[in-house]
Amino acid sequence: MDKLLIRGGRQLRGEVLVSGAKNAALPELCAALLSDRPVTLHNVPRLNDVTTMLKLLRNMGVAAERDDGGTVRLDAGPLHTPEAPYELVKTMRASVLALGPLLARFGKARVSLPGGCAIGSRPVDQHIKGLQAMGAEIVVEHGYMVASIAGGGRRLHGARITTDMVTVTGTENFLMAAALAEGETVLENAAQEPEIADLAEMLIEMGAKIEGHGTSRIRIQGVEKLQGCTHRVVADRIEAGTFLCAVAATGGEVLLRHGRADHLDAVIEKLREAGVQVDAVEEGIRVRSQGRLKAQSFRTTEYPGFPTDMQAQFMALNVIADGTSTVTETIFENRFMHVDEMLRLGAKIQTDGKVAVIEGGHQLSGATVMATDLRASASLVIAGLVAEGETLVDRIYHLDRGYDRMESKLRGLGADIERVAGAAEYQP
Numbered sequence: 124m125d126k127l128l129i130r131g132g133r134q135l136r137g138e139v140l141v142s143g144a145k146n147a148a149l150p151e152l153c154a155a156l157l158s159d160r161p162v163t164l165h166n167v168p169r170l171n172d173v174t175t176m177l178k179l180l181r182n183m184g185v186a187a188e189r190d191d192g193g194t195v196r197l198d199a200g201p202l203h204t205p206e207a208p209y210e211l212v213k214t215m216r217a218s219v220l221a222l223g224p225l226l227a228r229f230g231k232a233r234v235s236l237p238g239g240c241a242i243g244s245r246p247v248d249q250h251i252k253g254l255q256a257m258g259a260e261i262v263v264e265h266g267y268m269v270a271s272i273a274g275g276g277r278r279l280h281g282a283r284i285t286t287d288m289v290t291v292t293g294t295e296n297f298l299m300a301a302a303l304a305e306g307e308t309v310l311e312n313a314a315q316e317p318e319i320a321d322l323a324e325m326l327i328e329m330g331a332k333i334e335g336h337g338t339s340r341i342r343i344q345g346v347e348k349l350q351g352c353t354h355r356v357v358a359d360r361i362e363a364g365t366f367l368c369a370v371a372a373t374g375g376e377v378l379l380r381h382g383r384a385d386h387l388d389a390v391i392e393k394l395r396e397a398g399v400q401v402d403a404v405e406e407g408i409r410v411r412s413q414g415r416l417k418a419q420s421f422r423t424t425e426y427p428g429f430p431t432d433m434q435a436q437f438m439a440l441n442v443i444a445d446g447t448s449t450v451t452e453t454i455f456e457n458r459f460m461h462v463d464e465m466l467r468l469g470a471k472i473q474t475d476g477k478v479a480v481i482e483g484g485h486q487l488s489g490a491t492v493m494a495t496d497l498r499a500s501a502s503l504v505i506a507g508l509v510a511e512g513e514t515l516v517d518r519i520y521h522l523d524r525g526y527d528r529m530e531s532k533l534r535g536l537g538a539d540i541e542r543v544a545g546a547a548e549y550q551p
Protein backbone atom coordinates (compact mmCIF):
# COMPACT_ATOMS: atom_id res chain seq x y z
CA MET A 124 0.00 0.00 0.00
CA ASP A 125 1.49 3.39 -1.00
CA LYS A 126 2.36 6.11 1.47
CA LEU A 127 3.41 9.72 1.07
CA LEU A 128 6.59 10.90 2.75
CA ILE A 129 6.69 14.65 3.27
CA ARG A 130 9.53 16.75 4.68
CA GLY A 131 7.85 19.95 5.78
CA GLY A 132 9.00 23.53 5.71
CA ARG A 133 9.26 24.41 2.01
CA GLN A 134 7.33 27.28 0.42
CA LEU A 135 5.35 26.54 -2.73
CA ARG A 136 6.13 28.54 -5.87
CA GLY A 137 5.37 28.32 -9.56
CA GLU A 138 2.44 27.10 -11.65
CA VAL A 139 0.16 24.11 -11.43
CA LEU A 140 -2.51 22.88 -13.81
CA VAL A 141 -5.93 22.27 -12.28
CA SER A 142 -7.43 19.00 -13.58
CA GLY A 143 -10.98 18.26 -14.64
CA ALA A 144 -13.43 17.83 -11.75
CA LYS A 145 -13.95 14.34 -10.35
CA ASN A 146 -17.50 15.22 -9.38
CA ALA A 147 -18.32 16.37 -12.92
CA ALA A 148 -16.41 13.65 -14.81
CA LEU A 149 -18.16 10.79 -12.95
CA PRO A 150 -21.77 11.82 -13.74
CA GLU A 151 -20.71 12.78 -17.26
CA LEU A 152 -19.27 9.31 -17.87
CA CYS A 153 -22.66 7.95 -16.78
CA ALA A 154 -24.48 10.39 -19.07
CA ALA A 155 -22.94 8.50 -22.02
CA LEU A 156 -25.34 5.67 -21.09
CA LEU A 157 -28.23 7.83 -22.28
CA SER A 158 -27.33 7.57 -25.95
CA ASP A 159 -26.43 4.87 -28.47
CA ARG A 160 -24.14 7.38 -30.20
CA PRO A 161 -20.45 8.05 -29.34
CA VAL A 162 -19.60 10.52 -26.59
CA THR A 163 -16.16 12.13 -26.18
CA LEU A 164 -15.07 13.74 -22.94
CA HIS A 165 -11.95 15.91 -22.72
CA ASN A 166 -10.12 17.00 -19.56
CA VAL A 167 -11.02 13.80 -17.70
CA PRO A 168 -8.79 13.59 -14.59
CA ARG A 169 -6.50 10.59 -13.96
CA LEU A 170 -8.18 9.21 -10.87
CA ASN A 171 -8.90 5.77 -9.53
CA ASP A 172 -12.61 6.69 -9.36
CA VAL A 173 -12.54 7.30 -13.11
CA THR A 174 -10.81 3.95 -13.66
CA THR A 175 -13.49 2.27 -11.55
CA MET A 176 -16.28 4.02 -13.45
CA LEU A 177 -14.77 2.93 -16.79
CA LYS A 178 -14.61 -0.67 -15.53
CA LEU A 179 -18.25 -0.42 -14.52
CA LEU A 180 -19.28 0.92 -17.93
CA ARG A 181 -17.20 -1.71 -19.80
CA ASN A 182 -18.77 -4.41 -17.68
CA MET A 183 -22.17 -3.29 -19.03
CA GLY A 184 -20.89 -3.60 -22.61
CA VAL A 185 -19.99 0.05 -23.21
CA ALA A 186 -16.96 0.55 -25.47
CA ALA A 187 -14.62 2.89 -23.55
CA GLU A 188 -11.13 4.10 -24.39
CA ARG A 189 -9.00 6.69 -22.66
CA ASP A 190 -5.75 8.28 -23.76
CA ASP A 191 -2.93 9.92 -21.79
CA GLY A 192 -4.14 13.39 -22.72
CA GLY A 193 -7.33 13.10 -20.65
CA THR A 194 -9.71 12.19 -23.47
CA VAL A 195 -12.24 9.40 -22.99
CA ARG A 196 -14.26 8.00 -25.89
CA LEU A 197 -17.41 6.08 -25.02
CA ASP A 198 -19.98 4.23 -27.06
CA ALA A 199 -22.96 2.87 -25.14
CA GLY A 200 -24.53 1.55 -28.37
CA PRO A 201 -23.41 -2.06 -27.68
CA LEU A 202 -24.54 -2.02 -24.00
CA HIS A 203 -25.98 -5.44 -23.11
CA THR A 204 -26.16 -5.61 -19.28
CA PRO A 205 -27.79 -2.67 -17.47
CA GLU A 206 -26.21 -3.68 -14.16
CA ALA A 207 -23.74 -2.27 -11.63
CA PRO A 208 -22.40 -5.14 -9.51
CA TYR A 209 -21.30 -4.74 -5.88
CA GLU A 210 -17.63 -5.60 -6.58
CA LEU A 211 -17.35 -2.55 -8.83
CA VAL A 212 -19.44 -0.05 -6.86
CA LYS A 213 -18.32 -0.75 -3.31
CA THR A 214 -15.53 1.83 -3.36
CA MET A 215 -17.39 4.60 -5.12
CA ARG A 216 -20.49 6.56 -4.21
CA ALA A 217 -20.87 7.94 -7.73
CA SER A 218 -21.79 4.49 -9.07
CA VAL A 219 -25.37 5.28 -8.02
CA LEU A 220 -25.36 7.64 -11.01
CA ALA A 221 -25.79 4.65 -13.33
CA LEU A 222 -29.34 4.15 -12.04
CA GLY A 223 -31.11 7.16 -13.60
CA PRO A 224 -29.62 6.84 -17.11
CA LEU A 225 -30.06 3.04 -17.32
CA LEU A 226 -33.67 3.25 -16.24
CA ALA A 227 -34.39 6.12 -18.62
CA ARG A 228 -32.87 4.43 -21.68
CA PHE A 229 -33.55 0.73 -21.07
CA GLY A 230 -36.55 0.82 -18.74
CA LYS A 231 -34.69 -1.40 -16.29
CA ALA A 232 -31.58 -1.45 -14.13
CA ARG A 233 -29.96 -3.43 -11.36
CA VAL A 234 -27.55 -1.32 -9.34
CA SER A 235 -25.87 -2.31 -6.10
CA LEU A 236 -26.35 0.05 -3.17
CA PRO A 237 -23.14 2.07 -3.01
CA GLY A 238 -20.65 1.09 -0.30
CA GLY A 239 -20.43 2.88 3.03
CA CYS A 240 -17.89 5.63 3.55
CA ALA A 241 -16.02 7.04 6.51
CA ILE A 242 -17.72 10.46 6.31
CA GLY A 243 -21.13 9.27 7.53
CA SER A 244 -24.13 7.27 6.47
CA ARG A 245 -25.00 8.01 2.85
CA PRO A 246 -28.47 6.73 2.05
CA VAL A 247 -30.04 6.84 -1.42
CA ASP A 248 -33.67 7.10 -0.29
CA GLN A 249 -34.13 10.43 -2.12
CA HIS A 250 -32.83 8.96 -5.39
CA ILE A 251 -35.35 6.14 -5.08
CA LYS A 252 -38.24 8.43 -4.08
CA GLY A 253 -37.60 10.81 -6.98
CA LEU A 254 -37.32 8.08 -9.60
CA GLN A 255 -40.48 6.44 -8.23
CA ALA A 256 -42.29 9.76 -8.75
CA MET A 257 -41.21 9.47 -12.40
CA GLY A 258 -42.87 6.07 -12.73
CA ALA A 259 -40.09 3.73 -11.66
CA GLU A 260 -40.76 0.63 -9.62
CA ILE A 261 -37.75 0.04 -7.39
CA VAL A 262 -37.26 -2.74 -4.89
CA VAL A 263 -34.16 -3.23 -2.80
CA GLU A 264 -33.24 -6.92 -2.64
CA HIS A 265 -29.99 -8.69 -1.83
CA GLY A 266 -28.24 -5.30 -1.61
CA TYR A 267 -29.36 -4.23 -5.09
CA MET A 268 -31.80 -1.59 -6.32
CA VAL A 269 -33.80 -3.50 -8.90
CA ALA A 270 -35.65 -1.00 -11.04
CA SER A 271 -38.18 -1.17 -13.85
CA ILE A 272 -41.00 0.99 -15.23
CA ALA A 273 -44.28 0.57 -13.34
CA GLY A 274 -47.02 -1.18 -15.35
CA GLY A 275 -44.50 -2.62 -17.81
CA GLY A 276 -44.20 0.73 -19.64
CA ARG A 277 -41.22 1.74 -21.78
CA ARG A 278 -40.42 5.26 -20.56
CA LEU A 279 -40.30 7.18 -17.33
CA HIS A 280 -42.65 10.15 -17.16
CA GLY A 281 -42.04 13.71 -16.02
CA ALA A 282 -42.80 14.69 -12.41
CA ARG A 283 -42.39 17.49 -9.91
CA ILE A 284 -39.69 16.35 -7.46
CA THR A 285 -39.00 18.03 -4.14
CA THR A 286 -36.27 16.29 -2.18
CA ASP A 287 -36.13 16.38 1.65
CA MET A 288 -32.67 17.90 1.45
CA VAL A 289 -30.40 19.22 -1.27
CA THR A 290 -28.65 16.25 -2.83
CA VAL A 291 -25.93 16.56 -5.46
CA THR A 292 -25.94 13.08 -7.00
CA GLY A 293 -29.73 12.91 -6.46
CA THR A 294 -30.18 16.03 -8.62
CA GLU A 295 -27.82 14.51 -11.22
CA ASN A 296 -29.72 11.22 -11.34
CA PHE A 297 -33.04 13.05 -11.83
CA LEU A 298 -31.56 15.36 -14.45
CA MET A 299 -30.31 12.42 -16.53
CA ALA A 300 -33.48 10.37 -16.08
CA ALA A 301 -35.72 13.34 -16.91
CA ALA A 302 -33.78 14.10 -20.11
CA LEU A 303 -35.31 10.96 -21.70
CA ALA A 304 -38.63 10.87 -19.79
CA GLU A 305 -41.98 11.61 -21.36
CA GLY A 306 -43.13 15.15 -20.55
CA GLU A 307 -41.86 17.79 -18.15
CA THR A 308 -39.90 17.30 -14.92
CA VAL A 309 -39.41 20.10 -12.40
CA LEU A 310 -36.69 19.67 -9.78
CA GLU A 311 -37.36 21.83 -6.73
CA ASN A 312 -34.66 22.19 -4.07
CA ALA A 313 -32.11 21.19 -6.72
CA ALA A 314 -28.40 21.28 -5.94
CA GLN A 315 -26.62 24.26 -7.55
CA GLU A 316 -23.04 22.99 -7.68
CA PRO A 317 -21.01 23.96 -10.78
CA GLU A 318 -20.65 20.24 -11.58
CA ILE A 319 -24.44 20.02 -11.99
CA ALA A 320 -24.46 22.98 -14.34
CA ASP A 321 -21.61 21.32 -16.30
CA LEU A 322 -23.54 18.05 -16.56
CA ALA A 323 -26.63 19.96 -17.72
CA GLU A 324 -24.53 21.70 -20.41
CA MET A 325 -23.31 18.31 -21.61
CA LEU A 326 -26.87 16.94 -21.74
CA ILE A 327 -27.96 20.01 -23.71
CA GLU A 328 -25.11 19.30 -26.16
CA MET A 329 -26.66 15.81 -26.49
CA GLY A 330 -30.03 17.36 -27.36
CA ALA A 331 -31.69 17.55 -23.91
CA LYS A 332 -34.02 20.44 -23.12
CA ILE A 333 -33.02 21.86 -19.75
CA GLU A 334 -33.51 25.27 -18.12
CA GLY A 335 -32.56 26.66 -14.75
CA HIS A 336 -29.45 24.55 -14.06
CA GLY A 337 -27.23 26.33 -11.55
CA THR A 338 -30.36 27.42 -9.64
CA SER A 339 -32.56 25.57 -7.16
CA ARG A 340 -35.32 24.95 -9.73
CA ILE A 341 -34.47 22.99 -12.87
CA ARG A 342 -37.00 22.32 -15.65
CA ILE A 343 -36.47 19.47 -18.07
CA GLN A 344 -38.61 18.65 -21.12
CA GLY A 345 -37.98 15.01 -21.94
CA VAL A 346 -36.99 14.01 -25.47
CA GLU A 347 -37.22 10.57 -27.15
CA LYS A 348 -33.56 10.22 -28.04
CA LEU A 349 -30.25 11.85 -27.23
CA GLN A 350 -27.31 12.19 -29.62
CA GLY A 351 -23.61 11.86 -28.89
CA CYS A 352 -21.50 14.89 -28.02
CA THR A 353 -18.01 16.18 -27.32
CA HIS A 354 -17.67 17.88 -23.98
CA ARG A 355 -14.85 19.33 -21.82
CA VAL A 356 -15.07 18.56 -18.09
CA VAL A 357 -15.14 21.70 -15.93
CA ALA A 358 -12.07 22.43 -13.74
CA ASP A 359 -11.98 20.82 -10.30
CA ARG A 360 -12.82 23.55 -7.76
CA ILE A 361 -12.00 21.26 -4.84
CA GLU A 362 -8.56 20.40 -6.21
CA ALA A 363 -7.98 24.13 -6.81
CA GLY A 364 -9.21 24.94 -3.29
CA THR A 365 -6.87 22.31 -1.86
CA PHE A 366 -3.87 23.91 -3.60
CA LEU A 367 -5.01 27.35 -2.40
CA CYS A 368 -4.94 26.05 1.19
CA ALA A 369 -1.56 24.39 0.67
CA VAL A 370 0.02 27.65 -0.54
CA ALA A 371 -1.75 29.62 2.22
CA ALA A 372 -0.19 27.27 4.78
CA THR A 373 3.37 27.07 3.45
CA GLY A 374 3.64 30.60 2.11
CA GLY A 375 4.77 31.35 -1.44
CA GLU A 376 3.15 32.30 -4.73
CA VAL A 377 1.42 30.00 -7.19
CA LEU A 378 -0.66 30.32 -10.35
CA LEU A 379 -3.43 27.72 -10.55
CA ARG A 380 -3.84 27.46 -14.30
CA HIS A 381 -7.49 26.86 -15.35
CA GLY A 382 -8.68 27.31 -11.74
CA ARG A 383 -12.16 28.88 -11.52
CA ALA A 384 -12.23 31.56 -8.79
CA ASP A 385 -15.95 32.11 -9.50
CA HIS A 386 -16.64 28.54 -8.28
CA LEU A 387 -14.80 29.09 -4.99
CA ASP A 388 -16.28 32.33 -3.63
CA ALA A 389 -16.94 31.09 -0.09
CA VAL A 390 -13.46 29.54 0.28
CA ILE A 391 -11.64 32.50 -1.27
CA GLU A 392 -13.48 34.96 0.99
CA LYS A 393 -12.29 33.03 4.06
CA LEU A 394 -8.74 32.84 2.71
CA ARG A 395 -8.69 36.60 2.16
CA GLU A 396 -9.98 37.18 5.69
CA ALA A 397 -7.18 34.90 6.87
CA GLY A 398 -4.66 37.24 5.23
CA VAL A 399 -4.01 35.38 1.97
CA GLN A 400 -3.95 37.28 -1.33
CA VAL A 401 -6.10 35.51 -3.92
CA ASP A 402 -6.75 37.02 -7.36
CA ALA A 403 -8.82 35.82 -10.28
CA VAL A 404 -6.58 36.29 -13.35
CA GLU A 405 -7.08 35.44 -17.01
CA GLU A 406 -5.09 32.19 -16.74
CA GLY A 407 -6.84 31.02 -13.54
CA ILE A 408 -6.20 31.91 -9.91
CA ARG A 409 -3.09 33.51 -8.41
CA VAL A 410 -2.42 33.01 -4.71
CA ARG A 411 0.25 34.67 -2.53
CA SER A 412 0.79 34.00 1.14
CA GLN A 413 3.36 34.95 3.77
CA GLY A 414 2.33 31.85 5.73
CA ARG A 415 1.07 34.01 8.67
CA LEU A 416 -2.66 33.40 8.95
CA LYS A 417 -5.61 34.51 11.08
CA ALA A 418 -7.90 31.60 12.03
CA GLN A 419 -11.38 31.65 10.43
CA SER A 420 -14.60 30.11 11.71
CA PHE A 421 -16.99 28.66 9.14
CA ARG A 422 -19.84 26.22 8.62
CA THR A 423 -20.24 23.93 5.64
CA THR A 424 -23.39 24.26 3.55
CA GLU A 425 -24.58 23.44 0.06
CA TYR A 426 -23.20 25.44 -2.86
CA PRO A 427 -22.70 28.39 -3.01
CA GLY A 428 -21.84 28.06 0.69
CA PHE A 429 -18.59 26.70 2.10
CA PRO A 430 -18.12 23.17 0.63
CA THR A 431 -17.94 20.18 2.96
CA ASP A 432 -15.28 18.85 0.55
CA MET A 433 -12.99 21.75 1.65
CA GLN A 434 -13.64 21.51 5.40
CA ALA A 435 -10.68 19.29 6.32
CA GLN A 436 -8.17 21.23 4.20
CA PHE A 437 -9.23 24.57 5.71
CA MET A 438 -9.09 23.07 9.18
CA ALA A 439 -5.39 22.36 8.55
CA LEU A 440 -4.95 26.14 8.13
CA ASN A 441 -6.85 26.93 11.32
CA VAL A 442 -4.56 24.58 13.23
CA ILE A 443 -1.49 26.70 12.42
CA ALA A 444 -3.22 30.11 12.18
CA ASP A 445 -3.33 32.65 15.02
CA GLY A 446 -6.50 32.54 17.12
CA THR A 447 -9.28 30.14 18.04
CA SER A 448 -11.87 29.10 15.47
CA THR A 449 -14.93 26.88 15.21
CA VAL A 450 -15.72 24.66 12.25
CA THR A 451 -19.27 23.34 11.92
CA GLU A 452 -19.92 20.41 9.56
CA THR A 453 -23.60 20.40 8.59
CA ILE A 454 -23.64 18.01 5.62
CA PHE A 455 -22.10 14.74 6.89
CA GLU A 456 -22.32 13.57 10.51
CA ASN A 457 -18.92 11.90 10.64
CA ARG A 458 -16.55 14.10 8.70
CA PHE A 459 -14.01 14.92 11.41
CA MET A 460 -11.93 11.76 10.99
CA HIS A 461 -8.86 13.89 10.21
CA VAL A 462 -8.98 15.48 13.69
CA ASP A 463 -7.37 12.56 15.55
CA GLU A 464 -4.64 12.36 12.94
CA MET A 465 -3.99 16.11 13.17
CA LEU A 466 -3.66 15.73 16.95
CA ARG A 467 -0.80 13.35 16.28
CA LEU A 468 0.94 16.19 14.46
CA GLY A 469 0.52 18.50 17.47
CA ALA A 470 -2.78 20.24 16.65
CA LYS A 471 -5.13 21.36 19.44
CA ILE A 472 -8.70 20.49 18.45
CA GLN A 473 -11.80 19.49 20.41
CA THR A 474 -14.92 18.13 18.77
CA ASP A 475 -18.47 17.98 20.04
CA GLY A 476 -20.88 16.50 17.52
CA LYS A 477 -20.85 18.61 14.40
CA VAL A 478 -18.60 21.35 15.87
CA ALA A 479 -14.80 21.40 16.13
CA VAL A 480 -13.02 24.06 18.18
CA ILE A 481 -9.45 24.68 17.06
CA GLU A 482 -6.89 26.47 19.15
CA GLY A 483 -4.49 27.76 16.54
CA GLY A 484 -0.93 28.95 16.51
CA HIS A 485 0.86 25.66 17.12
CA GLN A 486 3.95 24.52 15.24
CA LEU A 487 3.22 21.00 13.98
CA SER A 488 5.80 18.24 14.19
CA GLY A 489 5.95 15.40 11.67
CA ALA A 490 4.54 11.97 12.54
CA THR A 491 3.01 8.92 10.87
CA VAL A 492 -0.67 9.55 10.20
CA MET A 493 -3.41 7.57 8.50
CA ALA A 494 -5.66 8.88 5.75
CA THR A 495 -9.29 7.95 6.45
CA ASP A 496 -11.08 9.47 3.47
CA LEU A 497 -10.33 11.55 0.42
CA ARG A 498 -10.34 15.10 1.80
CA ALA A 499 -8.97 14.01 5.19
CA SER A 500 -5.95 12.72 3.23
CA ALA A 501 -5.52 16.10 1.55
CA SER A 502 -5.69 17.91 4.89
CA LEU A 503 -2.94 15.69 6.29
CA VAL A 504 -0.77 16.41 3.27
CA ILE A 505 -1.21 20.16 3.87
CA ALA A 506 -0.38 19.71 7.56
CA GLY A 507 2.67 17.64 6.59
CA LEU A 508 3.90 20.42 4.27
CA VAL A 509 4.21 22.80 7.26
CA ALA A 510 5.15 20.32 9.99
CA GLU A 511 8.70 20.23 11.23
CA GLY A 512 10.48 17.04 10.13
CA GLU A 513 9.00 14.04 8.34
CA THR A 514 5.33 13.16 8.01
CA LEU A 515 4.30 9.80 6.58
CA VAL A 516 0.71 9.68 5.31
CA ASP A 517 -0.52 6.08 5.16
CA ARG A 518 -3.48 4.65 3.18
CA ILE A 519 -3.29 7.18 0.39
CA TYR A 520 -5.48 5.05 -1.84
CA HIS A 521 -8.17 7.46 -0.62
CA LEU A 522 -6.18 10.35 -2.12
CA ASP A 523 -5.69 8.51 -5.43
CA ARG A 524 -9.44 8.11 -5.69
CA GLY A 525 -9.92 11.84 -6.20
CA TYR A 526 -6.65 13.75 -6.79
CA ASP A 527 -4.82 13.69 -10.10
CA ARG A 528 -1.12 13.04 -9.32
CA MET A 529 -1.16 15.30 -6.28
CA GLU A 530 2.35 14.56 -5.12
CA SER A 531 3.94 15.26 -8.50
CA LYS A 532 2.00 18.53 -8.77
CA LEU A 533 3.22 19.54 -5.29
CA ARG A 534 6.77 18.49 -6.13
CA GLY A 535 6.58 20.72 -9.21
CA LEU A 536 5.89 23.62 -6.83
CA GLY A 537 8.93 22.84 -4.69
CA ALA A 538 7.47 20.57 -2.01
CA ASP A 539 9.64 17.78 -0.63
CA ILE A 540 7.16 14.93 -1.07
CA GLU A 541 7.51 11.42 -2.44
CA ARG A 542 5.45 8.28 -2.86
CA VAL A 543 6.98 5.32 -1.09
CA ALA A 544 6.42 1.52 -0.96
CA GLY A 545 4.12 -0.42 -3.23
CA ALA A 546 3.30 0.08 -6.88
CA ALA A 547 1.33 3.11 -8.07
CA GLU A 548 -2.37 2.56 -7.47
CA TYR A 549 -3.45 4.32 -10.65
CA GLN A 550 -4.33 1.94 -13.50
CA PRO A 551 -5.25 3.27 -16.92
Ligand SMILES: CC(=O)N[C@H]1[C@@H](OP(=O)(O)OP(=O)(O)OC[C@H]2O[C@@H](n3ccc(=O)[nH]c3=O)[C@H](O)[C@@H]2O)O[C@H](CO)[C@@H](O)[C@@H]1O
Pocket residue numbers: 146149216217244245246247248249250251288289290291292293431432454455456
Ligand atom coordinates in the same frame (compact mmCIF):
# COMPACT_ATOMS: atom_id res chain seq x y z
C1 LIG B 1 -19.68 12.15 -6.48
C2 LIG B 1 -20.10 13.41 -5.83
O1 LIG B 1 -20.54 14.34 -6.48
N1 LIG B 1 -19.92 13.48 -4.51
C3 LIG B 1 -20.25 14.70 -3.80
C4 LIG B 1 -21.72 14.69 -3.50
O2 LIG B 1 -22.01 13.51 -2.76
P1 LIG B 1 -23.53 13.03 -2.61
O3 LIG B 1 -24.28 13.39 -3.82
O4 LIG B 1 -23.47 11.62 -2.18
O5 LIG B 1 -24.01 13.94 -1.42
P2 LIG B 1 -25.49 14.51 -1.23
O6 LIG B 1 -25.53 15.92 -1.74
O7 LIG B 1 -26.45 13.55 -1.83
O8 LIG B 1 -25.63 14.47 0.35
C5 LIG B 1 -26.12 15.57 1.11
C6 LIG B 1 -26.77 15.05 2.36
O9 LIG B 1 -28.00 14.43 2.02
C7 LIG B 1 -28.07 13.13 2.56
N2 LIG B 1 -28.83 12.28 1.62
C8 LIG B 1 -28.52 12.29 0.29
C9 LIG B 1 -29.22 11.50 -0.61
C10 LIG B 1 -30.25 10.68 -0.14
O10 LIG B 1 -30.92 9.94 -0.87
N3 LIG B 1 -30.53 10.69 1.19
C11 LIG B 1 -29.84 11.46 2.10
O11 LIG B 1 -30.12 11.44 3.30
C12 LIG B 1 -26.61 12.70 2.71
O12 LIG B 1 -26.46 11.67 3.66
C13 LIG B 1 -25.96 14.01 3.14
O13 LIG B 1 -26.15 14.21 4.51
O14 LIG B 1 -22.07 15.84 -2.75
C14 LIG B 1 -21.42 15.91 -1.47
C15 LIG B 1 -21.95 17.16 -0.77
O15 LIG B 1 -21.54 18.30 -1.39
C16 LIG B 1 -19.92 15.94 -1.65
O16 LIG B 1 -19.30 15.85 -0.38
C17 LIG B 1 -19.44 14.79 -2.52
O17 LIG B 1 -18.09 15.02 -2.89
Ligand SMILES: C=C(OP(=O)(O)O)C(=O)O
Pocket residue numbers: 146215216217240242432497498525
Ligand atom coordinates in the same frame (compact mmCIF):
# COMPACT_ATOMS: atom_id res chain seq x y z
C1 LIG C 1 -16.87 12.80 -0.54
C2 LIG C 1 -16.33 12.92 -1.73
O1 LIG C 1 -16.52 12.11 -2.78
P1 LIG C 1 -17.52 10.86 -2.96
O2 LIG C 1 -18.89 11.41 -2.96
O3 LIG C 1 -17.12 10.37 -4.31
O4 LIG C 1 -17.24 9.92 -1.83
C3 LIG C 1 -15.41 14.04 -2.07
O5 LIG C 1 -15.16 14.24 -3.27
O6 LIG C 1 -14.91 14.71 -1.15
